[in-house]
Amino acid sequence: MKSILPIFRCLNSLERNVEKCKIFTSSDLCKVVIQFFCRHGIRRTHNVCFQESQPLQVIFEKNMCSNMLIIQPRVLAEAVVLFTSSQEEVTLAVTPLSVCLKSSSDEPMDLTSSVYSEMFVGPDEFDFFQIGADTEITFCFKELKGMLTFSEATHAPIAIHFDFPGKPMALSIDDMLLEANFILATLADEPSRASSPPSLCLSQKQKRSDLMCSTNNNSKTGKNATSKAPGCILRKAAPKRLYPNETQTDIPALENCGSPIMKRVNEDISEVPESSVSDTEEGPGSSYLRQFSCMFFGAVSSDQRQHFNYPFDSLATASDSEEDMNNGSSSTF
């Protein structure tokens, strides 16, 4: 993303000057070309190199989750502000009568611990409230914050789909122009729990039902699982055809919507780090969670028919993978 962002940096000047934007790839040169046709006959061309990589397939039926909440991003943002930023994980506890967001920490509190905070949100604050079973799930706070920042830009309500601890949860945004699904892993209750609902199995048997994870924290843990994460499962589905490039977003639509954030161009995924998911054993809760991450799916198409034909044909990429950018070519896409 780092190569693309500077190209679309100045929204104001883009809106003022750019008449047409053309994006195409030339596969023989391994480049994505982004051309801005501006006023006064000026044409600006950016060439971004890319690398082929193997796409990952993730199948997660969010609609099969027994719990679903839809909430306005502002409400969630208010809750998020309460937690001190050093918080690693946060717990969402739901009952049919209330929802509680609280900081989760297993260690006994001493003077230097961070503050424990909890906040109750009443069912009436949600746009949609369906709780099948009382449950408490714990997930990575940083991912939630990142995703919230994204959703605040779109102003669309966020749908949270989840089940029991250990099963992934999905945060989705469904807007007129885009649909985004963020799949997060949740902390399982017991390490020995073998939870693998058949719908989540891919080609390999899963011992833990969260999906592809990668080391999240760039600075601390390496790209590959550290010794703290015993056991690996590398999940690779059979490579499936990505969206053909011709289904890229309609360029006039890009102009009309004003904000480039509203549209996500189909991305060829960057190379996914080959790191792994912790498998059977769970180390101490926090170090383990530091290594789980989430998958971002961007399914964007102005052509709804395409979308229906390939509902799962989403592009999966790991979050926050700075190391990827440093490998090989200077700008990967």
Add this chain to the structure above:
Amino acid sequence: MKFRAKIMDAACLNHFTWVSAMIAKLAKTCTLRISPQKLNFILSDKVANGGVSTWCELEQENFFSEFQMEGVSAENKAISLELMSENLSRVLKTAWNARALKSKLTNKHSPCLTVSIELLSVSSSSRIVTHDIPVKVIPRKLWKDLQEPTVPVSDVSIYLPVLKTMKSIVEKMKNISNHLIIEANLSGELNLKIETELATHFKDLGNPPSAPEDASQDRDPEQMAEVHVDIQKLLQFLAGQQVNPTKAVCNIVSNKTVHLDLLHEDVSLQYFIPAFS
């Protein structure tokens, strides 16, 4: 040992939040001393801070609409708690739009100061947020370190200039040297000097009236009293002062201590900087 208090007024809450933010800038850990009439923030560890000590006092009735406390025992009507000042400051900052704030001492798995805030949310429904700030109860035998420091008899007392100005000057000076000389006289002149390199002169500051028994009675008004201090300590103090206080006095004991005595409306803050040994 019990403590329960409630703040209902927005202005009081803002002021209290501001006090805790100021304390957070001065020290990482601090001691909160709760007594029936007052609340004190005391810098916990003199040694770690190089001999600097802070004493901040506020009248509880200026802040809390309800205040109940029971000390450790009938004779010792106080509670002393050690906590991370940043924790308290952050919690209070989240309450900026609150309707009410309740605070009490609890012992769930370990002693905590539980702050529960009633917020008015975006969707205009009331919401309760609870924070548990971990604290450590300071045993009575260590209370002697938490007494109000005696104000030393000073050689010169002078009103300070606008703190923001002073801060920007001291900040620039810290790049030159660690060693700052503060000198002042009874003619309203204050100088901040770096030996042979740089000096800033403040004039017409005014001196507070001195008490009859003060040593400064017979002092030549032009004569400077000076102290050599660590510039970082002065800077840390100035960094915590966002707003200009109602009253700011600097008391100098020649070659011994600089005692900064501030009054922000109803909150008094005293800061002692020892001379370089």
